Amino acid sequence: MQRDTLTNAAISLDQIELTMAGKTIVEACQLQFHAGQHCALLGPNGAGKSSLIRLIGGELQAKSGSVAIHGRAQQDWSLPELSRHMAILPQRSQLNFHFSVSEVVGLGLLHSTLSLKQQRQLIRERLQVVDMWQLRERSYPQLSGGEQQRVHYARVTAQLASVPESKRILLLDEATSSLDLSHRQMLMEDANRIASEGGCVVSVVHDLNLAARYCQRLVLLAPPKVIADGNAKQVLSKENIAKAFDYPATIIEHSDSQQPIVL
Amino acid sequence: MLHTRSSLLLPLCFALGLTALLSLVSLASGPVTHNWQMLWQAITGEQAAASMIIWQLRLPRMLLTIAIGALLALAGALMQGLFRNPLADPAIIGISGGSAAGAALAMAGLSLLPAWPWLETLGVPLMAFVGGISATLLVYRLATRSDTGTSVVMLLLAGIAISAISGALISLLSYLSDDQTLRQLSLWQMGTLSRHSWGQVQLAWGACAVIAALSYKHRRTLDVLLLGEAEARYSGVDVQALKRQLILCCAFAVAIAVAITGLIGFVGLVVPHILRLMLGPGHQRLLPLSALGGACLLLFADLIARSIVAPAQLPIGVVTALIGAPFFLYLLLRQRQHLS
Numbered sequence: 001m002q003r004d005t006l007t008n009a010a011i012s013l014d015q016i017e018l019t020m021a022g023k024t025i026v027e028a029c030q031l032q033f034h035a036g037q038h039c040a041l042l043g044p045n046g047a048g049k050s051s052l053i054r055l056i057g058g059e060l061q062a063k064s065g066s067v068a069i070h071g072r073a074q075q076d077w078s079l080p081e082l083s084r085h086m087a088i089l090p091q092r093s094q095l096n097f098h099f100s101v102s103e104v105v106g107l108g109l110l111h112s113t114l115s116l117k118q119q120r121q122l123i124r125e126r127l128q129v130v131d132m133w134q135l136r137e138r139s140y141p142q143l144s145g146g147e148q149q150r151v152h153y154a155r156v157t158a159q160l161a162s163v164p165e166s167k168r169i170l171l172l173d174e175a176t177s178s179l180d181l182s183h184r185q186m187l188m189e190d191a192n193r194i195a196s197e198g199g200c201v202v203s204v205v206h207d208l209n210l211a212a213r214y215c216q217r218l219v220l221l222a223p224p225k226v227i228a229d230g231n232a233k234q235v236l237s238k239e240n241i242a243k244a245f246d247y248p249a250t251i252i253e254h255s256d257s258q259q260p261i262v263l
Numbered sequence: 264m265l266h267t268r269s270s271l272l273l274p275l276c277f278a279l280g281l282t283a284l285l286s287l288v289s290l291a292s293g294p295v296t297h298n299w300q301m302l303w304q305a306i307t308g309e310q311a312a313a314s315m316i317i318w319q320l321r322l323p324r325m326l327l328t329i330a331i332g333a334l335l336a337l338a339g340a341l342m343q344g345l346f347r348n349p350l351a352d353p354a355i356i357g358i359s360g361g362s363a364a365g366a367a368l369a370m371a372g373l374s375l376l377p378a379w380p381w382l383e384t385l386g387v388p389l390m391a392f393v394g395g396i397s398a399t400l401l402v403y404r405l406a407t408r409s410d411t412g413t414s415v416v417m418l419l420l421a422g423i424a425i426s427a428i429s430g431a432l433i434s435l436l437s438y439l440s441d442d443q444t445l446r447q448l449s450l451w452q453m454g455t456l457s458r459h460s461w462g463q464v465q466l467a468w469g470a471c472a473v474i475a476a477l478s479y480k481h482r483r484t485l486d487v488l489l490l491g492e493a494e495a496r497y498s499g500v501d502v503q504a505l506k507r508q509l510i511l512c513c514a515f516a517v518a519i520a521v522a523i524t525g526l527i528g529f530v531g532l533v534v535p536h537i538l539r540l541m542l543g544p545g546h547q548r549l550l551p552l553s554a555l556g557g558a559c560l561l562l563f564a565d566l567i568a569r570s571i572v573a574p575a576q577l578p579i580g581v582v583t584a585l586i587g588a589p590f591f592l593y594l595l596l597r598q599r600q601h602l603s
């Protein structure tokens with residue numbers, strides 16, 4: 001049974017212990033992220049959310065425990081193969097060279113198996129989704145922060161286009177942090193589309209209400225443990241929020257969706 | 264728009280044409296005569312003296328200039344990609360400093376030994392090479408840790424420190440050496456294209472071919488690396504292996520260049536920078552055009568060096584510094600306006 005869930009999960013974290021500068025930030029972490037689901041990773045600053053993303057991406061090493069992607073140990077994947085299955089959008093980008101917007105999206109296609117014509121179509125489609133197609137010739141460093149974030153979202157989602165929908169894994173680390181209201185909805189809706197097509201999407205989100213609205217599953221971290229895991233109603237309780245954020249929240253219910261709203 | 268969508272072909276043809284033109288002018292110019300008739304006579308073999316001058320003096324010098332210019336510009340383009348900073352130059356990670364220190368050691372050491380001509384011609388370039396490679400490896404070791412990888416900031420700081428040590432060593436050797444060695448040391452530091460043999464020409468072209476092929480192979484990964492190391496890894500690039508290869512490539516290129524011609528600065532900074540402004544940062548176009556652009560710039564600088572005080576010659580490094588240093592200042596000023 002345990003074996004079965006391990007191989008079915010898109011991402012499987014087994015007994016992860018993560019330390020940074022000698023401090024334990026995640027302990028005995030047992031988490032699985034499944035295909036077809038958009039999961040939110042919540043928690044206070046420094047709870048290890050970004051570190052978990054970097055661990056899954058192979059940039060950080062766990063002190064103990066193992067990470068498996070589609071049932072295969074993380075370190076057994078070749079980097080090109082892994083990049084076609086899993087794309088990660090970090091919080092910040094260091095890019096300061098004058099690539100055009102469409103060239104930046106093209107950087108996600110380094111190991112793409114699509115034909116050049118398909119790649120051009122894909123770049124166009126992704127840029128239209130994030131509302132940047134009309135700025136495709138613009139120089140990247142001249143864009144605003146929100147526009148840059150949308151270009152990178154287009155890039156990482158294009159990276160996944162070579163594999164079937166059910167094999168795609170998308171990790172977003174505060175992808176919506178500098179987006180305006182309408183683009184925030186647009187991005188979350190596109191991420192939900194990827195999940196509904198069978199992909200596995202994990203988002204680090206600070207806006208609890210955004211998570212409640214768009215994510216089918218919420219995982220709440222309070223260092224060094226996961227303290228709640230389930231749907232919005234189960235996770236966003238007064239007690240959980242007090243425990244994780246040390247903040248006396250008021251929870252009300254949205255009149256239409258019956259989803260909790262944290263005030 | 265600063266960078267256009269034009270293909271590689273048009274700028275490549277233009278650069279090839281410019282290189283060919285400058286090469287011919289370079290062959291035709293010199294302290295003896297400046298004319299095309301002599302070039303023609305040399306090629307057809309009508310006049311023995313002209314033939315000798317062209318084939319034995321000007322042709323190897325021209326070929327050496329092309330190869331060294333291309334090597335320096337390629338090394339610059341690679342370093343700027345590696346550091347994700349358009350101001351990076353091979354000199355900053357200590358390769359040039361290490362090479363110069365090695366050469367200075369050899370010159371000072373040789374002045375104490377009995378004069379063996381072969382030791383002189385081989386020893387100095389070899390030590391420059393050894394010095395350059397060891398400086399690079401030392402900088403790389405200092406800046407790299409197995410868990411976090413290479414820190415670019417540490418690499419830069421270590422490069423500065425190594426350059427300072429090399430500079431101090433050269434000063435000390437200059438202070439201790441006799442008049443003749445002192446003169447040799449200063450000439451070396453100014454850069455010179457006038458000590459050329461066919462062997463050196465072959466060495467430079469061989470190195471140039473190796474570096475050009477290796478870097479062109481990595482043209483797309485180099486683009487992705489500009490996103491940052493973590494994102495390059497997520498995009499499927501083995502960042503540590505790539506960085507190792509790039510650093511060795513640059514160390515090799517610059518050490519060969521310094522070993523043969525001494526210190527010629529700013530070619531690696533100026534050429535890729537101008538090309539990036541004209542064609543955008545994509546390495547597919549940047550790398551081949553940098554090689555040709557470096558060749559053109561050095562051919563041009565060499566023409567100036569040979570003609571401005573003819574029949575005497577200026578050291579080539581002085582000319583490139585006079586062209587390059589103001590350009591570097593201009594870039595710094597521009598960046599400052601960008602930042603503030």
